[in-house]
Amino acid sequence: MHSINCILIDDERLAREELRLLLQDFPDFIIVGEAANADEGIDLITRLAPDLIFLDIQMPEKSGFDLLEALDHAPQVIFTTAFDQYAIRAFEVNALDYMLKPIRKERMTKTLTKVRAEIQQQKAKPPTVAVVSKDRQVFIKDGDQCHFVKVSTISFIQSVGNYAKLHFEGQSALLHRSLNLLEQKFDPTIFFRVNRQEIINLLFIEKIVPLFKGSLRIHLKDGRQVEVSERRSAKFKERMSI
Template structure:
């Protein structure tokens, strides 16, 4: 199992030292390097890595601000000279937090944890089937209950660990995160347009250019949803626009 990674650090010697340590792990393929957040975001979207080794203190945006820019973040191992960010690092679900200079034993522990998580994800994906648009699912909201066909759902909206399901004139909550839904939904019918929304492609009636290189979608019922600038490139490619 090959794990594709990018090293993000403003210090060239730190990047070189980490690359040297990672030579002991042939399962980790270093795709690229970046020295600041702007460059890192571009390279993450270009390569779509499984993992980033991320410094926190960098010129411009710091590591946490970088992560907030991403629609869907890869796994993160922080590498930093400062220990005061450890609690915040785990609040954003970082896989590990390594202090510089990186100790080879601590790196080994992080890679072991990483490998275990990837193996678990592979097994979970093998056990999960993609939901087709013709399948139904059960929704309960207070005293109301529905069997909802996926083709009738025009939109999913993030609400923390829940998601709002938009169908007919209803928008009840289900106990599924948007990330979990994205894994199960057929990408030929549903598209993650931004951090908060997944849209049913068959419900789109109009596509217009929007601010900062983004797009604005109008659904058949008149609702308008913005496609983020970064997702717009994917959307255009998929729709051959």
């Protein structure tokens, strides 16, 4: 079994100490760093590339959400917060892992067991370097709504001004990234840029209809139709024939 590298991010030293104490019972979780605010956290995460972060939501100047938004791809996250259940409900629907402070041992065990399984599963696969693999997740804060989206569930990405609109599991959310950037970051074996405006997930293709002059129309499983530009159609055929 692989060990799991963790970073603790909380503005209160005692809160970090408390997490350390709790983690003593889970020797495969190794604390590789501690940060007292979001900026330190971002720095540590980029340098150490941990498997897991324990993240406080309310911190000075930048919140835990701001931290996640600043990352190209988020490691596995467990939120630790003193907020009550009601306040956390906004992102509970997205099945985020969170623990309420002070943290109960049972809750800690349950959450860590789940997260451990997920991380081990990911680690068992060959590593994909520099791209966001389909098992990774992206964090999106769209207004008050927070989404933690598994990349493999994204069916379709649309360019909307400076934003990219991600469609996943019947929902959609705006991410402040350009389509060009996402094209580079996302796993090219499953994501394909069909035209200037759109990227599709190849796993969501239902049917491909050839149009005149060699261009294509693709029907996605969620009923959406996209037209592949002439220039991209050749690339697409090349990709699909492999």
